[in-house]
Amino acid sequence: MKTRVVVTGMGVCAPNGISLSEFAASLKNGVSGIRFHPELEKLKFGCQIAGKPQIDDVDLNEYFSKIQLKGLNASGVFYGVIAGKDAWKDAGLASTSNETPDWDSGIIFGTGILGVDKFREAIYQVDAGNVRRLGSTSVIQTMASGISAYLGGMLGCGNQVTTNSSACTTGTEAILMGYDRIKNKKAKRMLVGSCSDSGPYVWGGFDAMRILPRNYNNKPGAASRPMSASAAGFVPGSGAGAMVLESLESALERGATIYGEIIGGDVNSGGQMGGGSMTAPNGEAVQRCITNAIQDSGIDPKDIDAVNGHLTATAKDPNEISNWSQALGRFGIDFPFVNSFKALFGHCLAAAGSIECVGTLLQFRENQIFGSINCEDIHPEIISMIDASKIPQATIEFEPKIIAKASFGFGDVNACIIFKAYSQKQP
Template identity: 30%
Template sequence: MSLNRVVITGLGAVSPYGVGVETLYAAMTRGQSAITEHPDLKAIKGLRCHIAGLVPELDAREIPRKHRRTMSRMSVFAVLAAMEALESARVDESLRRSEQTGVIIGTTVGSPQTLQDFFAEYLREFSIEQVKSSLFFKIMGHTCAANVAQALGIGGRVMAPSAACATGVQAIGLGYEAIALGRQGIMLCGGAEELHPLTVGIFDIINAASTGYNTDPGRSPRPFDARRDGTVCSEGGGVLVLESLDSALERGVPILAEIIGFASNSDTTNISTPDPGRIEQCMRLALADAGLEPGQVDYVNAHATATELGDPAECRAIARLFGDAVPVSGFKGHLGHTLAASGALELIAVVRMLQDGLCLPTLNLDQPDPECAMVRHVREPEPRIMDIAVKNNFALGGVNASLIVRKFAEHAARHPERHY
């Protein structure tokens, strides 16, 4: 069966640094931390983590009010990111409304703040008299995907994977498969998340949240570091425009990168403790999908949550597959863990790295933990020509996802029938 080649033509981001891909990438290249104290977390009894990555105040009025009324913060993030991605990919209204243009954007859950507001009112008198008709559209599981489709007039399929921290890469991978198989021509893919104390609390309860840097928030999280003490939750939204190579060439739009492989598997050894063998197998499956050998990979962007068990498991898997020569870094030291948005926001940075020939480091990695020292960690920005990168995303619940992305060469556009 002949498959379509799939390329990335648009990027859009809302991150703890602010709105826009350039805002995100510029801050990361400066080595700037997006983590700050979050006063609301201090008010929660029993919650030990008081830091987070919060999206700065933004102006959502660019979104028409008739659409905003069904949006929580996470949907606003997703729509603004999608708008930027569509603009950068030069996708006009007529193309958006085509049945060949679809959306795959996921979240961990629907808006937790909206649920809190509802139950605070409901439990007071067990009444629904004050409930607004827009409530459901903010809490449904596909709230971001549906609101993006409605606000931007997307005419094709709408899908909303929910695989916790693996959601972003899964969404992009599903979009890649849909285009490769010819089911859709263009897809908006990614994830979004809004911060809520309950999210931070879940990580705290399972002893996976950072608690020792509340007075020095920029020093945490610390992926792979000997003094790491857990992850830091953040919020934001990342969206990429994927389309077939034929479509991009016909439209004459800049091609930012090519997606050449994807895999997702299940780790049934433990619902919360990752198995290096299953992580390794996921990456192997993605490489097989791309038709590559491990030695052809130039860089691995790790999931790297800065947790006690997650970081060593991923490092062991990477070392088994790639040895100790391939550069490895993770971006949660910069951004915190944006959960369902992490795969998309981090992949956006990887695409920019491939374009610029710059390998960004793991922020806050001062002294690698001996259990994580078997791979080649990037600890300072490195000018480096890179063609092929692996992007990992793993989730509680045993969901693994890996994506292979390749820098797009101009000669490939002139000979689209050939594989590079």
């Protein structure tokens, strides 16, 4: 019998919501978390807007000890711990209270750049000959696996505790890695997710590439325009998303709430060939990733009710819709509903997949498809492939049974995951 893997807890630290309830309300009501940042204006960025979680009102003492907070200067760590611990709590789990690790629980929590502000601080201290002033936490704050190390110690997990990194595919890939571990009976539950730092040292490279919108600094809420003819580039974002994955058997034993089920997925690469490059996807690889995920799930492409795309608000959006359409063999009015949450909080880079997967699953709970704002002028190439009614611009009432979610990242890497509304019957 195949081990069924379900989602029993979720947490999020997003530009448009910290708690799960706030995040859900923002997605339902089209509330944007993209804001103007005077710091970026001062540094002469072309794009002076971004999506950044508003954690000033969060009591960090609920998430960190006083010792852990001392000298902590890594926004990604803050976001990841908030989302991760909230997901753990939401699942009805507690950190181990004795000296024995929880051998059945592990963590796969990805990131791209972690602790960049701490690293900058360290560089200045070293260059000034003040090595002894770096502090004892500079290493853990700047190593990529710092986020999983923090969470692993806080929760007492004794199974695999690690960090993955695959650019914008990171979060979705982390979920699939945790899914595989439980499916193969190597763990009962896994905390999975990803985080991304905020700030000019993370976003500056993209501004230099001139792939961020420069004409919306005075109207940030309208800047991120996935699937729109007037899309002018992606808005940089940051934050974290987290899920607790668990074997169905374990979840039922605990009487846990079940948000949904993972029934399959796939990861691959286009090899930066066939039209693929460091920054552009190989269309054939994207289609293969989607097709393989569907085959792994044991479903028919026509079973998919909705797609939450990568859809970053660049010139590549029509290409992505074309790849979905070709892979699913569905066109026009037959195409599933499709949306992109990046219109509400920007492209959260390494955190994008995990935050968007949390939003995707919330659609099962709410019996809705959340709307995609800022695409009132749908790109004509997209309209030539699918019916405009399949791109809801406001939240609609609908009971999805199966939703496909995909992420595509720099380096021509892809991940696609298939979520299913939970039922006691086998998928």
